[in-house]
Amino acid sequence: MKQKKSHKLLIGNILFVIVCAGILVFLLNAPEETTSPLPHDDIHSSLHNIEGKKEAEKYCLNCHDADKKAPLPDGHPPKYRCLFCHKRL
Numbered sequence: 536m537k538q539k540k541s542h543k544l545l546i547g548n549i550l551f552v553i554v555c556a557g558i559l560v561f562l563l564n565a566p567e568e569t570t571s572p573l574p575h576d577d578i579h580s581s582l583h584n585i586e587g588k589k590e591a592e593k594y595c596l597n598c599h600d601a602d603k604k605a606p607l608p609d610g611h612p613p614k615y616r617c618l619f620c621h622k623r624l
Contacts, residue, residue, distance in 0.1 A: 570620040570621060570622075571621065572621060572622050572623070572624045573617075573618065573621045573622065573623045573624070575624075578598070581594075582594060582595075582623070583623050588618040588619075591618060591623075592615065592616065592617045592618055595614070595617045596614060599614070599617075600614075
């Protein structure tokens with residue numbers, strides 16, 4: 536009985552290591568991040584000082600809406616989650 540329990544534990548541990556190794560290989564083969572960060576310039580400097588992402592994102596459409604000075608390109612993901620991709624560094 537004890538040997539059977541030990542055998543099951545060994546198999547469980549081996550499966551755990553295989554799953555962890557698979558996850559590690561998957562993560563190591565992930566592509567590099569290609570999204571540009573939020574610029575550190577005069578226009579965007581105030582957004583770096585706002586604590587919450589959602590609070591800062593309220594100001595993005597002031598310049599990046601369709602009829603503004605820097606509209607988003609066609610096919611751009613949803614406009615309301617800017618700082619989900621464009622990180623403040």
